[in-house]
Amino acid sequence: MQVIPTKSPIQFEREQFRRNSEFPELWQCLDQVKDPEIPALSLWDIGILKDIKRQGNQASVTITPTYSGCPAMDAIAEDIAIAFKAYGIEKTVIITELSPAWTTDWMTDKGRNQLRDYGIAPPNDLVGDHEQPLNSDSQVLCPQCGSADTKLLSEYGSTACKALFQCNSCHEPFDLFKHI
Amino acid sequence: MTSSTKIASKQDTIDYAARLGDDAIVIGHRISEWVSRAPFIEEDVALGNVALDFLGHARMYYTYAAQLSNEQNGTDDITEDNFAYLRDERQFQNHLLHELHKGDFAYTTARQLLIDVYNKHFLEQLKNSNDETLAAIAVKAAKETKYHCRRSKDWTLRLGDGTSESHEKMQLALNDIWGYSHELFELDELEQRLVDAGIAVDCTQLKAAWLKEVTAIIEEATLMVPDQDWVVSGGRQGYHTEHLGHLLTEMQFVHRSFPGAKW
Numbered sequence: 001m002q003v004i005p006t007k008s009p010i011q012f013e014r015e016q017f018r019r020n021s022e023f024p025e026l027w028q029c030l031d032q033v034k035d036p037e038i039p040a041l042s043l044w045d046i047g048i049l050k051d052i053k054r055q056g057n058q059a060s061v062t063i064t065p066t067y068s069g070c071p072a073m074d075a076i077a078e079d080i081a082i083a084f085k086a087y088g089i090e091k092t093v094i095i096t097e098l099s100p101a102w103t104t105d106w107m108t109d110k111g112r113n114q115l116r117d118y119g120i121a122p123p124n125d126l127v128g129d130h131e132q133p134l135n136s137d138s139q140v141l142c143p144q145c146g147s148a149d150t151k152l153l154s155e156y157g158s159t160a161c162k163a164l165f166q167c168n169s170c171h172e173p174f175d176l177f178k179h180i
Numbered sequence: 181m182t183s184s185t186k187i188a189s190k191q192d193t194i195d196y197a198a199r200l201g202d203d204a205i206v207i208g209h210r211i212s213e214w215v216s217r218a219p220f221i222e223e224d225v226a227l228g229n230v231a232l233d234f235l236g237h238a239r240m241y242y243t244y245a246a247q248l249s250n251e252q253n254g255t256d257d258i259t260e261d262n263f264a265y266l267r268d269e270r271q272f273q274n275h276l277l278h279e280l281h282k283g284d285f286a287y288t289t290a291r292q293l294l295i296d297v298y299n300k301h302f303l304e305q306l307k308n309s310n311d312e313t314l315a316a317i318a319v320k321a322a323k324e325t326k327y328h329c330r331r332s333k334d335w336t337l338r339l340g341d342g343t344s345e346s347h348e349k350m351q352l353a354l355n356d357i358w359g360y361s362h363e364l365f366e367l368d369e370l371e372q373r374l375v376d377a378g379i380a381v382d383c384t385q386l387k388a389a390w391l392k393e394v395t396a397i398i399e400e401a402t403l404m405v406p407d408q409d410w411v412v413s414g415g416r417q418g419y420h421t422e423h424l425g426h427l428l429t430e431m432q433f434v435h436r437s438f439p440g441a442k443w
Contacts, residue, residue, distance in 0.1 A: 065236075065320075067233060067324060068239070068240055068317075068320050068324065069232035069236025069239070070236065071232070098313070099316030099319060099320075101316070101319045101320040153222055154222035155226060155327060156229040156327075158225065160230075160232055160233055160324070164222060164225075180323050
């Protein structure tokens with residue numbers, strides 16, 4: 001029988017890892033913790049949450065930074081500790097893991113849809129091979145109207161992880177979450 | 181040279197990580213000086229983001245240097261801040277090219293071209309380091325450097341092949357900084373020991389590929405690779421230009437005024 005994969009192997013692996021965890025309630029708890037820069041997305045959906053371990057009233061959470069200079073990491077660490085308080089965890093240790101380096105491939109399908117609804121084009125909305133570098137001919141599906149008739153304004157948007165585009169159909173400027 | 185000086189020590193790795201951190205934090209600070217002064221708003225935002233990337237790289241290198249220092253000294257209170265804020269000019273070992281003054285926009289563009297292309301080749305090699313942490317930092321930093329390289333190439337073409345004034349300013353900038361580029365490919369005894377141990381990058385091996393790539397971009401931008409033969413170096417030994425002290429004064433001011441200050 002031929003199996004047609006509905007999600008990428010990377011995402012399947014992540015979900016399986018989460019399913020096998022001993023602490024499903026803590027993963028669920030962190031679904032409430034959003035990326036402070038993009039409040040539409042949870043830490044899980046953006047792909048920076050790697051592991052959760054608990055010993056009594058202590059927990060350790062392994063996260064991986066998106067961009068190395070991401071100023072949101074400190075706020076994220078605080079938000080995690082606050083969320084865990086409700087589960088009787090007094091002390092949360094944040095372990096920052098650099099390797100393997102974060103990639104937008106870890107972003108969940110749900111996260112990509114939420115990003116689009118929020119007005120930011122997810123990396124896979126770049127027309128053609130989204131691993132190729134951006135150039136003046138790059139086209140992205142506009143998250144507002146869906147048109148592919150767009151132009152690149154700047155390779156850097158409001159944060160390092162985004163590029164700025166404008167739609168030629170509806171004229172709205174919008175961000176693209178760059179593939180990395 | 182005695183045999184004891186040939187074998188890389190932990191202190192060598194600390195110094196090496198700190199050097200790489202110094203390069204990143206100094207150029208990051210320089211680029212940040214453009215914020216609110218760039219030619220237009222998108223470029224302002226772009227420069228701010230590139231500066232932030234470099235600050236991020238510096239934090240990773242310094243955090244690692246701090247961790248190794250704590251292991252070596254049996255302490256737990258050395259942090260990235262000790263390296264960024266509590267060292268003086270002579271203790272910084274960044275390449276001089278990074279610390280030169282902000283200059284005009286052509287100057288910044290020319291410098292970024294030389295540095296970004298260098299970083300691309302350098303990080304590609306550092307990925308193979310025997311030191312797992314340095315290799316992991318390289319993988320992460322290389323992804324961002326890819327974007328930096330494209331941006332500085334685009335700007336070099338735009339200014340070099342732009343108006344007669346932008347062309348002239350780009351050529352002047354290249355002429356002004358070219359003599360500082362040779363230092364990027366020097367290897368001192370410390371780095372040689374680490375190269376032998378498979379930890380550091382042998383940067384003498386990077387020059388041919390760097391020069392080829394930089395030359396192609398410069399020529400495509402209708403500019404000329406400077407043919408002057410002057411060379412300035414000394415940054416890796418802590419001998420700096422007049423510019424670094426001023427930069428550190430500003431960068432370290434808050435931490436020196438409020439020791440131990442935390443966000």
